[in-house]
Amino acid sequence: MRPALSALRQFLTQNKLDGFILPRGDRYLGEYVAPHDEMLAWLTGFTGSAGFAIVTQKSAHLFTDGRYQTQGQQELQKSGFELRHSVKDKFDEDLTAAFPNGGILAFDPWLHSIDWHRQTVKKFNTTKWQIEAIAQNPIENLWQNRPIPQKNGAQIHPLKFAGETSADKCARLGSELAQQNIEAEFINDPTLVAWLLNIRGRDVPHIPVVHARAMLHASGRAELFIDPRKLNIPLDPHIDVRDPDDMAQSISSLQGKTIRLPANNTPYAILQMAQDANIKTDTAPSGIMLARAIKNPIEQNGMRNAHRRDAIALAKAFKEFPSLVANELQIAQQVASHRSHHEHYVEESFPAIVGWRGNSAIVHYRPDDKNSAKISGSGILLIDSGGQYLDGTTDVTRTITIGTPTAWQKEIYTRVLKGHLAISRAQFPIGTTGSQLDTLARQYLWEVGLDYDHGTGHGVGSFLSVHEGPQSISNRANSTALVPGMVLSNEPGCYIENEFGVRIENLVMVTPSAQTGFLCFETLTFVAYDENLIEKSLLTEAELEQIKIYHQRVQQIIQ
Amino acid sequence: MRPALSALRQFLTQNKLDGFILPRGDRYLGEYVAPHDEMLAWLTGFTGSAGFAIVTQKSAHLFTDGRYQTQGQQELQKSGFELRHSVKDKFDEDLTAAFPNGGILAFDPWLHSIDWHRQTVKKFNTTKWQIEAIAQNPIENLWQNRPIPQKNGAQIHPLKFAGETSADKCARLGSELAQQNIEAEFINDPTLVAWLLNIRGRDVPHIPVVHARAMLHASGRAELFIDPRKLNIPLDPHIDVRDPDDMAQSISSLQGKTIRLPANNTPYAILQMAQDANIKTDTAPSGIMLARAIKNPIEQNGMRNAHRRDAIALAKAFKEFPSLVANELQIAQQVASHRSHHEHYVEESFPAIVGWRGNSAIVHYRPDDKNSAKISGSGILLIDSGGQYLDGTTDVTRTITIGTPTAWQKEIYTRVLKGHLAISRAQFPIGTTGSQLDTLARQYLWEVGLDYDHGTGHGVGSFLSVHEGPQSISNRANSTALVPGMVLSNEPGCYIENEFGVRIENLVMVTPSAQTGFLCFETLTFVAYDENLIEKSLLTEAELEQIKIYHQRVQQIIQ
Incomplete structure (x- = not known):
């Protein structure tokens, strides 16, 4: 058992609390967390990007979603924590089963939103448990050798x-x-x-x-x-x-x-x-979120310019891959290095996902020092990366084949591509939401009984977070109408577990269409699709023409 | 001014009320209202199926939606009521503009839902107006010669x-x-x-x-x-x-x-x-609504059987149209008459919509004794009708051409048909909502800057209302997942004002697909599409095959 867990239990006893809930997150409730604020990792050993722990005298559970079940199993070994599924398992039911007479679950009110508080109060209504905000998070005192907070200037x-x-x-x-x-x-x-x-x-x-x-x-x-x-x-x-x-x-x-x-x-x-x-x-x-999402003309031009530089960097990087002797992490570093030579580049907009063969089927896979497959022989390689430039933020995924792909790989790639192209060329009435467009991207996979378990597109900031709202292209309901100036990703995928995964992602910007009352997308990303993976017999004339025109524009931009 | 309006104003004065709101509806809050309960028509002269009146000493407004603006203008002449648009105009703003110091708006608590009450209280929060439920609806006493309530037995x-x-x-x-x-x-x-x-x-x-x-x-x-x-x-x-x-x-x-x-x-x-x-x-x-929507095997078979009889009736009726000398209302009666010869038939499931030429472009057009265009020459005829049978409820729309259609009519018909076929053949994962499918029906119209201002499909009862929830195929968000046994309409359309309208409607039933984890639709309606209106060059091979197979099944059923 981790000493951190024993220390926390001691705190609970001293303070007459029956449990403590700790989320992965900081007081800014954002997606990325500085090392100083990685309290959940310190307590449990789990380093995934989403989850929460609940500790009582009887139990210590770490809840995380489907993406992190395997990683969680490994990281929690001998920690004293048991892994739970944050969608399938219900912590309120757990608590009630263990302590039918209820108790007090403490939480740090800085680490949970007002919404979380409301929903949890509601959940606990049918139990004898209560939640209680505590003034001082116990981890603050218990954590020895805590990293020093960033002191970078504005x-x-x-x-x-x-x-x-x-x-x-x-x-x-x-x-x-x-x-x-x-x-x-x-x-x-x-x-x-x-x-x-x-x-x-x-x-x-x-x-x-x-x-x-x-x-x-x-x-x-x-x-x-x-x-x-x-x-x-x-x-x-x-x-x-x-x-x-x-x-x-x-x-x-x-x-x-x-x-x-x-x-x-x-x-x-x-x-x-x-x-x-x-x-x-x-x-x-x-x-303010909606106002931020609607990029002004200067930001729109910045996004276009950043994407042109990004296209040139990626064209160079992709040219090297087939002959590169490298592992996944080295590829990620190589891509970042190509970007870094360009004007206004600051850093990666997220840790690059580079997945070889079976790893490409893991949606949130990320190679690191310890885990990084060597690229050799033939197979599918998925590269999802992006850059922060002073004038814009990029995010692009390409799936390529090294060696000769199978017919099955080509069929799946082509069906994903058809959905991606359908979003790219969509024309839709003013007032349409991203949720209404989502199925356009999935329809060719559904035809053969396939799908993907993530949204089709997220909003993207302008030299800000690569994930921003309120708009999205998603199978979840989203009532935000698309408005000219909004930037979104267009990234359908398909994942065959332990075999290979395909995802194709461009950023697109909402723009008025030539037809009065209608909108369409301007594509920002210009990186060629892998023609070796395209099964042309599955494409219509119009789709073949759409790809041809896109590849001509890629050539114009990168030369 | 209508005497009813003066009488109501007198009541308001006597009872120290500043206004009264009266909706079109009865104490059962349903879509169809017995003559005895047509209070809004008595008060205002307006006979549309949706709307409400607000009467104060200064003003008398009738609010109704876009469908009824023309009809409303006609029916309200000399009534003392002014027509308002129930979506664009806001009655709370009207009231506040007329009476900035506020007042009491009375309502009959039997004619408004709990939801309406909540929303109206919220609306009035930012005004000085209040709403007040009154024990006795004034119309009850004021209405002379009121029709006698139905006394039919259960x-x-x-x-x-x-x-x-x-x-x-x-x-x-x-x-x-x-x-x-x-x-x-x-x-x-x-x-x-x-x-x-x-x-x-x-x-x-x-x-x-x-x-x-x-x-x-x-x-x-x-x-x-x-x-x-x-x-x-x-x-x-x-x-x-x-x-x-x-x-x-x-x-x-x-x-x-x-x-x-x-x-x-x-x-x-x-x-x-x-x-x-x-x-x-x-x-x-x-x-209970969800339970009702999921038809059991006996109800499913009843729906299939009722639709077979309906198909035979309609095939006979449609055969007669080109040579029939008739007006719109006579066509509606003819269709009902053909249905009435069949086993288990009870009545029309809604007043049939028969629209000739420009009238076909009016979504909720309905011919009656006074208004009924004569069919002569060439043009587009839209027929939307349905039957109540003891074993099931039907609802079908066909658009046909009399004489030779124009290229523009054929293009629109074919794009509507492509959307209708896309819904028919859709395969989708368990958990999918109708809202996710809606765009499949609109995509081919959007391509050319067209759309339709209604949902793609509504739920249908089993010898019950032809409109029932909770499921729908709609561009409005609907969180109800489609479940095997649910019946819905599949009715995209397109309307060129004053020229012609196209709508193609079948009923479909959700059913498990051969692919594990996926669902699809079983088509219940079997009435041929008008081949004269199909522009084959706009169809894919797969769509042509889909139509061919459908027409073969129609032939099997009606012969």
């Missing part, structure tokens, strides 16, 4: 890349708040802070943001809560810089007014602050 | 058609309630009462139900609230017959327990009864 994101001044953004979004009788919106998500205030940073891997929070006022003024040591840049006069310790004070100054705390990405701790100060709250989603 | 729906005894249905749905700690569910919708208790009636046109309500207990017992004069049939022993006046008493007997009142189709008046008696309420949707 940087200005210049207008030539941002395309709109922060003052203008704050004024127009502030007036949206005013129309809803909301005095201020609290912004906990550093990527929203970064977009709204035109600042960037290096506090987490892959997402160029600085750890900071903000409050936007209906007047168009903004308060920025940031460690003063991180701020060595001059900010626009509409921004008031505050110490993070002043948040409660800023919130309590809104007496008699309403504060917006978006339930999905505001920590429960902030709601507590507002409630303690008797401030009225509104927990509807943030309007 | 009939048994025999097991050979229903396929499951009422006792079994009540036991399994009662135990679902028990699992949720719900003591009883109140059922206000006569079509749900009919399905659950295996009874039918003739109280409203087109839907074979009797006006009655019920309460299902977790024990599997049911109370039926029905006018005793309507009940001359023996009922199963698990059913307790009650006078409608005993509803409040039955509800108040649930002390200390929870009653389910589905918010979407329970009148607010029932919630008031429960609240007055201090009974706990749960307003989640009814599980």
Whole structure:
């Protein structure tokens, strides 16, 4: 058993708590977490990107989804933790089965959203369990040799890349708040802070943001809560810089007014602050997310330019692969290295997925120092990678064959490609959501009884997170209509376990179509498809023409 | 000005009310309304199937949707009512603009659902208006010469058609309630009462139900609230017959327990009864709707059989059209007459839509005594009709050409047909919703900048309403997964205003596909498509084959 687990149990006993829940995540509730905040890994040994632990005196469970079941089994050996499936297993049922008389499950209110709190209270309604926010997360004291937090400074994101001044953004979004009788919106998500205030940073891997929070006022003024040591840049006069310790004070100054705390990405701790100060709250989603998703003309051009450089880098990298003696990780490094020679490049937009043969069938596979298959012989190689450039963010997946593919591999590749092409050329009425388009990408796989267990497309930021909302192309309902300027991925796939996987991904931008009342997509990514994997007899004339025109444009761009 | 309007205003003055809202509908909140309950038509003169009136001393507005704007303009002439668009215009804004200091808007709590009440309270939150339920609807006293209510009796729906005894249905749905700690569910919708208790009636046109309500207990017992004069049939022993006046008493007997009142189709008046008696309420949707939607094997066979007879009737009718000297209404009557010769036929499942030339472009057009175009010369004729048979309900639309169609008519017909065929042959994973399939039907129209402003498919009852939930194939989000046994329409269309409209509709039934984990549709309707309208160059080989096989089956069935 890990000493961390015993230490946590001792804390529970001393504090008369029956259990503690710890998610993988930090106080910014984001996707990427700095080493300093990897509390779940410290407690359990599990290093996957999603999950949570529940510890009681009787049990220690680590819940994670289908992607991480194998990895979880390995990492949890001798940890004292038992692996659970976060979709199939229910922690509230577990707790009730183990302790029918109930108990108190403690949680750190900074690590869970208002939504999480609501749903969990509801879940526990039919049990004798209760949840209780605790002021001090026990891990803070228990964790010896904790990594030091990043102390990188904030940087200005210049207008030539941002395309709109922060003052203008704050004024127009502030007036949206005013129309809803909301005095201020609290912004906990550093990527929203970064977009709204035109600042960037290096506090987490892959997402160029600085750890900071903000409050936007209906007047168009903004308060920025940031460690003063991180701020060595001059900010626009509409921004008031505050110490993070002043948040409660800023919130309590809104007496008699309403504060917006978006339930999905505001920590429960902030709601507590507002409630303690008797401030009225509104927990509807943030309007800032939608505003950010609609790229302005400068951002649109930046995205186009970044993708042209990305295309040139990838063309060079892909040319080398067939003759390269390398393992998966080396390929990932090679791709990053090619990107790094280009103007405005900063870092990878996520850890590259390079999967050889059976590994290509693992959707979230990622090679590392310990695990990295050597490319040799013939097979399928899947490469999903992207770059952060000052003027845009890229994300592209290509599946290629080394040696001669089988007929089955070609059929699957071609059916995935047909779906990808259907999204690329779709024309759809104004008001259409990404959910309405999703099936266009799946239909050719469904015909033969195949499918893929992920969305078809996610939103992408502009020198921000490679995953951003509110739009998506998904089989889950999403009520956000697609609007010109939104950028999404178009990435159908198909995975034959232990054999091979196919995914083909371009980024596309929503744009008005020639037909009044309709929209379509402009493709941003220009990297050739592998013609060896295309089974032409499955394609229509129109699809063959579509591929031909695309490959001509790739040639124009990379030469 | 209509005398009814002056009389209502007098009532408002006498009762110190500032306004009254009256919807088109009855106390059963259903789609079809008996003449006795056509209060909105009496008050305003408007006879459309959807809308509501708001009367104040200053204003009298009739709100209805896009379908009825033209008809509304005509019918409201000299009525004193002004026409409003129920989607584009907002009655709360109207009221606030006219009376900034607010007022009391009265409503009849029997004519509005719990959902309507909630949404309206929320709407009024930002105004100084309030809504107030009144005990007695003023129209009851004001309406002279009101039609006499239907006094038709209830009939048994025999097991050979229903396929499951009422006792079994009540036991399994009662135990679902028990699992949720719900003591009883109140059922206000006569079509749900009919399905659950295996009874039918003739109280409203087109839907074979009797006006009655019920309460299902977790024990599997049911109370039926029905006018005793309507009940001359023996009922199963698990059913307790009650006078409608005993509803409040039955509800108040649930002390200390929870009653389910589905918010979407329970009148607010029932919630008031429960609240007055201090009974706990749960307003989640009814599980009975989903159970009803999944047809059992006997109902499935009944649907197949009813559709075979329907196919024979329609084949005869369609053969006559080109040589028939007739107007639209006569065609509708002719179709109904052909159906009526067949076993188990009861009535039309809705008033037939027969549209000639420009009229075919009006989605909810319906010929009547006064308005009925004569078919002569060449043009497009759209016929949307259906039958109620004891063993099933049908609904079919065909668009045919009389004379030679234009290239434009053929292109549109063929694109609609391609969408219709795509739904017919779709194979999709278990768990797929109708919303995910909708775009398959629209994609070929979108390609050329066309679309249709209605859903692709609605659920269909089994000798019950031709429109039933919870499933649909729609561009609106619908989270209900398709399940084997559900019946839906498949009816894409396209409408060129003042010129012509095309709609092609079959009923289909969800069924397991040969591929494990996947579902597909079994087509129930067998009526030939008009080959004169098919532009073969727009079809793939696979689509041509699909049509050929379908036409072969039509021939087998009708000969």
